[in-house]
Amino acid sequence: MIRDYKRSASYISNKRRHVRPLFLLAVPLALTATAVYATFQIMEVPNTPTIAANKPAVDTIKLTLPIPAKNNPASTATPTIAALQLESNLAQLATPPAPPEATIETTAPTPSLSKKEHRIRSGENLAIIFSKLGLSANLLHRIVNSNKTTAKLAHIKPGETLHATMDAKGNLHELVLEHSAIRSLKILPEGNSFKATEVERQLEPRTTHRLESNIAQLTIPSVPPEDITETTAPTPSLSKKEHRIRSGENLAIIFSKLGLSANLLHRIVNSNKTTAKLAHIKPGETLHATMDAEGNLHELTLEHSAIRSLKILPEGNSFKATKVERQLEPRTAHATGTVTSSLFTSAQQAGLSDKLIMELANMFGWDIDFALEIRAGDRFSIVYQEDFLDGDKYRDGPILAAEFINQGRVFRAIRYVDKTGHADYFSPNGKSVRKAFLRSPVDFRRISSRFQKSRWHPVLGKKRPHRGVDYAASTGTPIKASGDGKIIHRARKGGYGRAVIIEHGGGITTLYAHMSRYASKQHRGSRVKQGQTIGYVGKSGLASGPHLHYEFRINGTHRNPLTVKLPAANPIAKKYLADFKQQAAPLIARLDVLSKTLMAEAPSN
Template sequence: MLIIKRLKQHLPVTHLTAVIICTVIIALTAMLMPSQDAPASVLNATSTSAQPLPLKTSTADSTSTLSQQQIQQQPQQQAYPQSPDVWQDFTVRQGDTLTSIFKRAGLSSREAFLVSTAVKDTEALKRIYPGQTLSFVINDQQLYKLKHIRNQLNSSLIIASEQGYEVKEIEKQPDIQPRFIQGSIENSLFLDASRAGLSDRMIMELAAIFGWDIDFVLDLRQGDHFNLVYEERFLDNQKIGEGNILSAQFVNQGQSYTAIRYTDSQGNSRYYTPQGDSMRKAFLRSPVDFARISSSFKTRRKHPVLGLTRAHKGTDYAARTGTPIKASGDGKIIWRGKKGGYGNCVIVQHGGNITTLYAHMSNYRKGQKNGSRVQQGDVIGYVGQTGLASGPHLHYEFRVNGVHKNPQTVKLPHASPINKAERGHFFSVAEQSLAQLEAYKATQLASLSD
């Protein structure tokens, strides 16, 4: 979608699904002002009575039942309009400004100016996209209310009052429910995890959590399995998205890894082993993203370039030309150029006399040079077949004191373990998370054996 820049008074506009917005906003308003004992006004979001409507008006749908109950509890806030609110929706078009939409709504450019001034330092009307909806309540050709829903959880309501325009930010809190998923690898992480019910985003997060221990490009095997508990977010009983992975296990070639999400007293969330070691390590197992490698591991294992090429002191990742290559750890580029059979090659110097080498690149990452500092995960170049290479692939080497190590098996030190002061709290969180995970696994097992 196109983001339209906000010009001072010429606010470009957008739109949304009218009905839901209307009911939601009114319901939200009701929740915002719960205290006064004033008699309930007979607001009706779906009313079509009152005035002639220049554009479509919201019509009833299934979401209105709940909202209307809430609407009836809404106290009369404003002294002036006593009639029921009639919401009119205007769709933001390409090239619209706040003024042009106000014009369509029958309002003056002066009013558009006053509103844009009133919302200046707020989130309201800050970014408006074509296709969104702005909803107005207009009484006697005067703007009474204007609402702009930015997303399912956040909206702004602008209300005319005797003091000018008031802006209310409305934030809905989703219900969060845990969800358990388990699966085993038959073809590839992507295929099998999505078959098990995980979204692409969750698969990427799962792989990121274990990416320091497991090389998802090369080391996945048939029979590997995983299970995890993650958050699902609901709004009015409708799933609106996913939250975080709370706990996860991955069994790779018989080796089991467990990760627990922990948020410390500073509010930082990280994944730890049940013993309190960070899942993060100084080096990623794989400098290419498994998701970029299209074939499944079964076929990849047979790939002639992949084969068992580790004997030649590096690991080869067959991948399409142009696939981004990431620095596996923090460090400094100490070589960036042609280097014999390696072709275009980057060498990164890390702490502890460790260097990593990336060969056969088609291109280097723009903006970096010899001496540049890079962080773990930074792209440093792109897969190619320069130098001695039978096909496009990344040749990756890991050396300690100049001696080659197998990057797949070299022991990597854990990054910072859990803070001493946090240990007590961490272990109680970890215990609960693990108990939850085990309980789900047991339930699943029981249902399978029924």
């Protein structure tokens, strides 16, 4: 035994003799352990060290070394590292990082974009909207003048939404005019110009039930009656929903989207005459519903506009409706300008809305023919009212005072509202700026034929007198009564075709010919007011194209409608004259200052 062998005296005295058997025993044991360990290392290459990397997700590298030969004493220490497993960061050992110069950017960095939107309200124009969106008037001018498609941007309507996408420097990236949920006009920059595309989304057709006129017959089972019992919790948890009404929708569809039942709809519209007005919905309006945690209606509001709404509240087993109208804050503003190419363009550049421009033209339309008499260098100054809601401009109010200088002639008008609520415009001395007759009873493109003793008739092919003025206009353009009076003829009249004759008093009559059709709800003997539509442009009778033939007669004698001196309307009543002058004084003083400033800023010739 080894133990007895070590204790013997001969082992101690003769060490060299007994060490060799111990060494011979250690070598086989080491070789056996190495073989067993190598068996568990599946990968083994006899003569070449290899690095085997498993899946990229495992940060482990296995190093397998060859087993030394038994007869090589120099390699007796090698088996201790024959199968060494190294833990390392695979990302640093397997794949060295690429140098910075080896990386190439293939795409430009995405610019930081911001989006703004504005829902168009009644009375607003593009100049106001662009200003609110932080876009310049110059940009607006470039867009609408790029091409016919981009010019459609000017045809905005209340209820539509304008979306603007801009980069960090304020440059326009995209402009979208959303007509409805399915139709929009998309405008993109294209070099120094702009490109517009009309986008229309495809609808998914489905079959649904239609709400019949008799709402009592609705059978849309959305919520069982027992689930809509009115509760009277003192402090219920309320939730709010809203829906913007679109074209083609009805209340049954809207109530279903808001999670309200058809039974509730029936109860509301049949409560009383005021709640029944809920059925008179229009596209662009918004319906707001406030409900408690159990789905019971707490409040329903039909928002007609930002200032007008219909509020409906539960009242016992019925409902109560109230009309709500918010008060606007009036403020005074002014604008001045000089005509360069046209009044409309120059007034827009001065910041006036389309409404104010038309009001200015109508105000002085009895003295100035804005289609024929406007000249470059004409000047205008106006003081007008702006209506604000919650600190933001809501709309333009009326013109309070105005001055127009046409070819050296100065015209001024002051607005006055008497105690009966009647409003009109008067000169500073109290005379009405409105004449008893309109100079042009139609919005025309051009005068195709003037008043003359003899002209070549395009249809008859011979010369004959032309005792009126022909205004060329598109078929269907409204024709307005030039003054107050009574219709004494409303039928076909020979070569005049469909014609209307109005008697105004004082021996004055006016004739309107070649109509395509008459205005509804009028007949012979009807009374009409100045500016009221009496028919529409056409080419009935002896006419070569659509136009209005207009005649002005005094005691049966034809007069030239373009040059005849028109009688003025009644001046301000004497009982209001003192009050008028008191209100007009500060407005006249303001016009004086604006006129002097505009004249000083005008370029010298």
